Amino acid sequence: TQLLEQSPQFLSIQEGENLTVYCNSSSVFSSLQWYRQEPGEGPVLLVTVVTGGEVKKLKRLTFQFGDARKDSSLHITAAQPGDTGLYLCAGLTGTASKLTFGTGTRLQVTL
Amino acid sequence: NAGVMQNPRHLVRRRGQEARLRCSPMKGHSHVYWYRQLPEEGLKFMVYLQKENIIDESGMPKERFSAEFPKEGPSILRIQQVVRGDSAAYFCASSPGQLGMNTEAFFGQGTRLTVV
Numbered sequence: 001t002q003l004l005e006q007s008p009q010f011l012s013i014q015e016g017e018n019l020t021v022y023c024n025s026s027s028v029f030s031s032l033q034w035y036r037q038e039p040g041e042g043p044v045l046l047v048t049v050v051t052g053g054e055v056k057k058l059k060r061l062t063f064q065f066g067d068a069r070k071d072s073s074l075h076i077t078a079a080q081p082g083d084t085g086l087y088l089c090a091g092l093t094g095t096a097s098k099l100t101f102g103t104g105t106r107l108q109v110t111l
Numbered sequence: 112n113a114g115v116m117q118n119p120r121h122l123v124r125r126r127g128q129e130a131r132l133r134c135s136p137m138k139g140h141s142h143v144y145w146y147r148q149l150p151e152e153g154l155k156f157m158v159y160l161q162k163e164n165i166i167d168e169s170g171m172p173k174e175r176f177s178a179e180f181p182k183e184g185p186s187i188l189r190i191q192q193v194v195r196g197d198s199a200a201y202f203c204a205s206s207p208g209q210l211g212m213n214t215e216a217f218f219g220q221g222t223r224l225t226v227v
Binding site for chain 2: 042104
């Protein structure tokens with residue numbers, strides 16, 4: 001069974017602070033995706049990383065895929081209240097057309 | 112182009128009743144996935160279907176749960192004789208083809224099942 005562990009599980013910070021969320025596994029993934037989910041809604045895809053060592057930026061969000069394609073990180077610069085939500089990483093293996101989701105990181109950004 | 116549509120959004124069932132959750136994929140999408148989410152947890156894969164076929168049901172409980180995706184109409188996740196532990200949010204996702212680096216899954220808003 002492939003497991004994706006996210007840390008921290010909960011994070012409460014003030015507006016303007018920086019933060020990093022980690023997603024770790026002992027399994028290798030062909031690609032890894034990050035989603036944000038708001039209460040009462042389904043997950044919305046933020047980014048897909050494919051190549052080991054890849055870095056992608058989406059405005060204030062920076063995503064990195066580990067060299068061995070077993071881990072990933074999400075860094076948010078100058079967090080805003082609109083960043084509040086549940087952040088989920090999800091890995092895809094080449095042999096199975098299904099996403100394995102991480103345990104989730106609940107982020108709250110306050111004024 | 113409407114997104115993935117799930118209904119109902121909220122469903123309350125008494126223990127022992129049946130729950131039927133429906134999912135209409137995005138137009139042109141023939142691949143459907145069902146996931147279950149408990150409060151404050153990630154999504155757990157249940158089943159992957161293509162039109163009229165179950166491709167992977169490795170995440171489905173062996174009893175009481177079934178899924179179908181008929182040639183016409185929505186995909187249905189059916190839970191018979193519901194128990195309190197079935198209370199969760201059930202999400203459906205669809206994709207135009209097999210998931211890969213260039214093929215994305217789009218999620219619906221989910222059905223929140225409460226068993227009383």
